[in-house]
Amino acid sequence: MTNGEKNRLKDSIFKYIGVFACSIGLILLAIFIGNIIYDGFNRIDWSFLTSLPSRKAEKAGILTAWSGSLWIVIFTFIIAVPIGISAGVYLEEYNRKNKLTRLLEINISNLAGVPSIIYGLLGLEIFVRLSNLGSSVLAGSFTLALLILPIIIVATREALKAVPSSIRAASFGLGATKWQTTWYQVLPAASGGILTGVILAISRAVGETAPLIVVGALAYVPFTPKGPMDEFTVLPIQIFNWVSRPQHEFAINAAAAIIILLAITFTMNGIAVYFRNKWQKKINW
Amino acid sequence: MQKIKEKIIEFILRATALITILTTIGIIWVLLSESLVFFKEVSIIDFLTDTQWTPLFANKHFGILPLISGTILTTIIAISVSLPIGLTIAIYLSEYAPKKLKKFIKPLLEILAAVPTVVYGFFALMVVTPFLQKLIPEMAGFNSLSAGIVMGIMIIPFISSLSEDALSAVPKSLREASYGMGATKLQTSFKVMIPAASSGIIVSVILAFSRAIGETMIVAIAAGQQPRLTLNPLVPVETITAYIVQVSLGDVQHDSLEYRTIFAAGITLFVFTFILNNISFWIRKKFREEYD
Amino acid sequence: SSNSNNTNNSSALSGDIKIDGSSTVYPVTEAVAEEFRVVAPNVRVTVGVSGTGGGFQKFSRGETNISNASRPIKDKEAKVCDENNISYLELSVAYDGLAVIINPENDWVDYLTVDELSKIWHPDAQNNIKYWSQIREGWPNEEIHLFGPGTASGTYDYFAEVICGKKVGTRGDYTASEDDHVLVQGVATDKYGLGFFGLAYYEENKEKLKLVGVDNGSGSVLPSMQTVSSRTYAPLSRPIFIYANNSAKEREEVKEFISFYLKNAKNLVADVGYIPLTDEEYGFEIEKFNEFIK
Amino acid sequence: MKYKLEAKNIDVFYGKLKALNNINIGITENAVTGLIGPSGCGKSTFLRLFNRMNDYIDSFKLNGDIYIDNTNIYDKSVLVDELRKNVGMVFQKPNPFPKSIFDNVAYGLKIQGINDKAFIKTRVKDALKQAALWEEVKDDLGKSALALSGGQQQRVCIARALAVEPSIILMDEPTSALDPIATAKVEKLILTLKEKYTIIIVTHNMQQAGRISDYTAFFYMGDLIEFDKTDTIFTNPKMERTENYITGRFG
Amino acid sequence: MKYKLEAKNIDVFYGKLKALNNINIGITENAVTGLIGPSGCGKSTFLRLFNRMNDYIDSFKLNGDIYIDNTNIYDKSVLVDELRKNVGMVFQKPNPFPKSIFDNVAYGLKIQGINDKAFIKTRVKDALKQAALWEEVKDDLGKSALALSGGQQQRVCIARALAVEPSIILMDEPTSALDPIATAKVEKLILTLKEKYTIIIVTHNMQQAGRISDYTAFFYMGDLIEFDKTDTIFTNPKMERTENYITGRFG
């Protein structure tokens, strides 16, 4: 076999490996989702979405849980995304490369590895108690925001790094300030990677249970939050709760609730994916 | 005027970056204030050298090594699943797949990161373990292998999506240069694209790694909760995170030595990841390729 | 008629009642809160699940009105309550039976004595008692695989105490999980397995598991509603608690909620898979409470 | 067929834009063919057809056939990588890899699976010499190619293409970033190369086209206006447009 | 001082490499100054000193002073962005933003806070006309600038620099990617512009330098060999090196 043939063979083998790898991912996803839908889809109806929690599986609903999750996701998004992106921008575009940067950089990836429950303990002390927010949506959102910040920051930095410096040169050359360059040129060019970070971060926030329990998110709450200072529960807690009940009917409820949780995540991600596709299409160096 | 505006913006940006420092300080404070009390009662030498971790039993041992080995074991298994698969997917999507397919597959795979981890935990326990037991009969019902594999699946999108972004951000002209020399897609990927995107790829791996280290539910459910100093993937182990969540949401009295163990475990994990991150930072610095 | 009168009074009540604590007790309290809403729709009862320890921490700081607990309050926790001028009252609300379980294919175990259980689970058994044959003559010479709740749980504490003795603990080389489904799964797939967990989980998985009677000297008893409630199934049934603080004295809605809890516990407890106290016992708890709020 | 390369009834579209319109041309072996025409007329597009480099542009669509040695290179059975090993290219914008100078030039050899270090070294040196860069960089071949001046980068790219000794070389304004001396060297190189290779070169420099190309094709707005021996085009063009363009009396 | 721009005792280092060596030069207002010299001699480096564009290169180090209108632009108090609004630049490699043609050209106005749409439109149109691109793109100003041919991209960059009407314009081989007609147009433009602006241009094209520049500086390996009126340089250079280079007898 000539080298060329070998290389082509390797190339086509890799292609199939690639198809295979994607298939693994997709098949597993199909199994998860299929399973859950099989278990829970029939359980979803209007009253499931609009009822309060109950000890009777067939009467129980997830109104407070999904509305709580929605509040939490939205507030976490509002808090974490701007802060995360702006911190990423600062570190990548403004900060001089020195020891401090290095420390910051290591520190941030370090934060990404801190178990979520530790964030819960932090949130309990700082937001619930010190800042007197109580076990409110806001306290929960701040806690989750801290939890997902590292993901957004790191993804933002990488996306910014990938923007060719000739673009910055062109903008600076026209007298744009650093901020103008960042805002008008670099950020839009990096938006794809940033949004991926946001998607992964939001996915993580939506599914978290432990830190919110520590912060004081409730398991039973018979009213939906009316504002950011209200108490709340979230879907993962409800799911967790149901999953650990002995009765099989609750497992079905849990599956149904998972479908709703995935639907919420999917909607949030969908918006981000839409913008990612839209903005990335234009940029092809 | 412009200048003041710039200053204000820079100030705000810096302030947001400092939030991460404050968070770290907060975490260290939370962990340290309790673990200092802990280390007054338990010698740090025992803590680091004892090979048993039984703080909640009558015969108490406070050796963190079993929890560390459990953490390392599950994390390594997870990474060895997600790194090859994730990277292959990233390369496939950025170099081989039609654009439309990519647009469709990428967000789908990202759902993998959004499935609640409880679901994964039960999947590992109820599906993966029995399946593997058919292949490896001596495998225990709870083990780090299933937990690690499933955790690896969960973090695939961290690697596949972020690396794919990094790869597609490499200027087209480089790809053309390589193709123009008669390189295959595979050669172009490995010799030009991956080196050029290495920074982003490494970061994606670090994030995935961190996610695996910090993951709780999957290991708590599927890996068993037996602190055991072993690197055998077939037997039950306990990770630091599983231990922490077990105790902090359990019925243990707060403000007790038993409860404080979670802070000691937490700070150990913190130091541990700190060392790992330093290493990876160093590697990254060495291999970084600039392009324009 | 007195009942409807009561309802009318309650519906006029309003305010927030915060409850937190054990996830074991949670289903009972949730059931009560759900029913209480019917009689007092303007009272906002919320229930958290941050564990008995976490619950007491909040309780002792005055952050909650009622704490769910799967074990009695510890001295230190009590001390913090004192420091913060929080007087409190412990009320038993139900029993949680612990079932000892084996695999249905296990045909040699008919019952276990408390001593045998202790022999299996005692810390000294670790690395020593490894085979079924070591427990009773004639049992197979096969490894025994143990399953039980995590060491941080009240269930574990209770089991260890009554089987192996106070401050002795158990052996450590068993498969622990906070999630009883996991234990069910463990025993159901392991012919040589043995485990203990909440009775309700056995009830829901009867076909996959086999229940073992426990002999405490007066013959083998299988756990059931009657045997647990009458405490003939001993020592493996434990009470679970709620703790009420001063607000029960000062605030009508809290007082009303707890009375409601104790009055209606009997039915609700059974609904969620736990075992109610006897009527006398509930009567006794109610008296205790009335005494407290005087 | 008598031509080394041949384009038949070529139409190229970028989305709705028709970038090339019914082009027919035959390119002679061992000769230099120059492509000239105003910016945006389709020269690069046309040049890139011969190594299928346009395939990567999403909106690109081709009608017609391109033959190299009588094989239709857009045929399914054609191995694109083999094709490109045979058809080297120097791009319009310098695009060195973010690697050392040496690695840039050695890249083509490495991907062909050549491991003989001594051989690679000789080839790299020869290629850099041919591209008139050797003297400037010989002391620091490990330097990143990105830390070179614009013209130096372009010469790295030329060396990179030469190192694998393709039989056809496509050059898209290879000397536009070069100073006159380097340009003269590259031109000399091209004249040497044509003895063994077939060369197609895009240039904006009429003098250059006149100096080095044997044949010249004049494109205008996607049309091939005129194609002939360079002498004829420059001294006796058939079309008025061509004359106007060459003499600079255009537009 | 009588000069619009002045460089005094300039040394530039990239790490250990000395890229410019004790340069002293004064640049006259409302004139075109050409920088010539072989590739890698330091022309771009020198040009980029005047808008402090080298600041972003990590290894860059400067000794000496650069004055514009008698202000030292490397002084701490200088606002770099204000400086650059006044000193426009066209880069050696075309670097359009990944945006539409219109947005590319309008960008400079936008960042100055100009919102008047009609005004911006006129300016964009004028700039594109001056850069000889208007006719080709007027129908599709919304097209991504990255989907243009190399020469079109460069003209977008020229238009972008002109749209903000700076008083000094730095051009790094602005016409190297352009065809003769576009080149001629840009050259004509430069000659018009110099009535109001001061222009420094790097070029490899001796004819071009001869045609358009009033003064010419010849660099060689980091040294400024000769600087004088273009006439003098081209007809009567003092240094032999200069003569050799200009006549192509070099190297």
Ligand SMILES: Nc1ncnc2c1ncn2[C@@H]1O[C@H](COP(=O)(O)OP(=O)(O)OP(=O)(O)O)[C@@H](O)[C@H]1O
């Ligand atoms: N970023 C950089 N880092 C290190 N060295 C550099 C860098 N840019 C340029 N150089 C070196 O500095 C010297 C001068 O480069 P410069 O770009 O000024 O040359 P030039 O005269 O513009 O050449 P050309 O005509 O090829 O564009 C060269 O030797 C080059 O290799």
Ligand SMILES: Nc1ncnc2c1ncn2[C@@H]1O[C@H](COP(=O)(O)OP(=O)(O)OP(=O)(O)O)[C@@H](O)[C@H]1O
């Ligand atoms: N990727 C692309 N997508 C869409 N249109 C394109 C693309 N590349 C080129 N075009 C258009 O196709 C036409 C021909 O472009 P081409 O690059 O072949 O011109 P050229 O003759 O090489 O010009 P130049 O001398 O400026 O490099 C131009 O109108 C250009 O705008």
Ligand SMILES: [Mg+2]
């Ligand atoms: Mg072109």
Ligand SMILES: [Mg+2]
């Ligand atoms: Mg230059």
